[in-house]
Amino acid sequence: MYTEKVMEHFRNPRNVGEIKDADGIGMVGNAKCGDIMKIYMKINNGIIDDVKFQTFGCGSAIASSSMATELIKGKSVDEAVELTNKAVVEALGGLPKVKVHCSVLAEQAVKSALYDYAQKNNLVVKGLEDFNPDEDVHEH
């Protein structure tokens, strides 16, 4: 049911862990739904130097977090804000329909961490004006 790419990221997830002195942290999802993603970012001069994740969730949740972190590592904050769940799904070679929510969660986790970074540094990030970190994005 999963593509080889999904399984590859699930088997060997990239960027697993915590960043102790992270500049931005985002956590989305809830235990009720069975998926929680937490993303940590180290940001210097508007560039995401390092990113790590922790995920409680199914195979596609883990693969989506792994892929999302890979897609934004080394990118600028402005580029990372533009990461969409579609891009995550595409990079994974597709996700089963019932699992697309996992990629939405990955997008939201990235945005949430960027939002946290912007808040802490009194920055306005284009694309995050309407972002609500507490919104329940977990539709199935």
Add this chain to the structure above:
Amino acid sequence: MGKKVYMDNAATTQTKQEVINEMIKYFNEMYGNPSSIYDLGRTSKRAINKARTSVAKFINADEDEIYFTSGGTESDNWALKGVANANKSKGNHIITSKIEHHAILHTCEYLEKQGYEVTYLDVDENGVVNIEQLKESIKDNTILITIMFANNEIGTIQPIKEIGKIAKEKGILFHTDAVQAVGGLRIDVKDLNIDLLSMSAHKINGPKGIGALYVKKGTKLDNFMHGGAQESKKRAGTESVQNIVGFGKAVEILEENFDEHIEKITKLRDRLIKGIKDNIADIKLNGHPVNRLANNVNFSFNYIEGESLLLYLDMEGISASSGSACTSGSLDPSHVLMAIGLKHEIAHGSLRLTLSDSNTEEEVDYVVQKLVDVVNRLRVISPLKG
């Protein structure tokens, strides 16, 4: 690598070679229709009746109380819809539990739409139905109590004798879904006051797509399948002769060394439970600690999710199952795990391992060892493990 360990015997079992050997004859030379009058037909008829005798004996029923069906699901559907329809004049109230298989629950929901009233009994933290609540739920218009013999997810065995007694006293029909129980417990329908009982062959090393409904003589039950005169005009359709023969053979093999079989599986189960408890922290055994099926192990592992667990185990060649939402195709984790009061995140992290007598101690130890690794790996990834 290359090692394969099958521990999902509550989902289905391997058809035993002896069973296949019996079945093959009824594809080859003995292909007659059991309703036909000539020798080839009579041969098939005799084979069906031999199987019927074996199945009947196994649960202490009479031969004419056993009707072959396409499996557990059909038996459950037939029992509920057939009793409901045939007893309409008596009442429209049915009592069941919150932890039944979907073959029962979805049939109950269907009957509710047809105007029947259904009470879904609660269970305690071990998954045992609340007997007091059962007694209080009985009304003048109650026509049926349907409580599963043993649960497919957590293995909990229900106080069937007590329920049968209550039903008998009140003059209410009692059906039990014994699909998971037949391979793990001695069942005597007379002693237990059971009026209807569902069974399925593929859970006891028989073929898939065949089962039976035991119907006590004199029970008012409408037909479910209409057509020819097969099964004493109670269940139409040309009999699946080879499957019935396979079912009969599977029962005979089980009957032959039942006690050894149960003893062996129980030992493996207890070794598996001990191995997991001794080696992994922050876990919970789901289901009754003592009154549980001999082959059932069900644990929740805190901080991790069941589908990931299954996928990592699969990479190690281990087949198992989980009650997590992600494996059920719906938003919620298993209704059984919710009914025993598990928190969502704990229910999502459940793993069911169900044994057969083909499993070995070495396999049990292998599973424990791999499980330790896999749980650790997933906990490292988890944001919940502080």
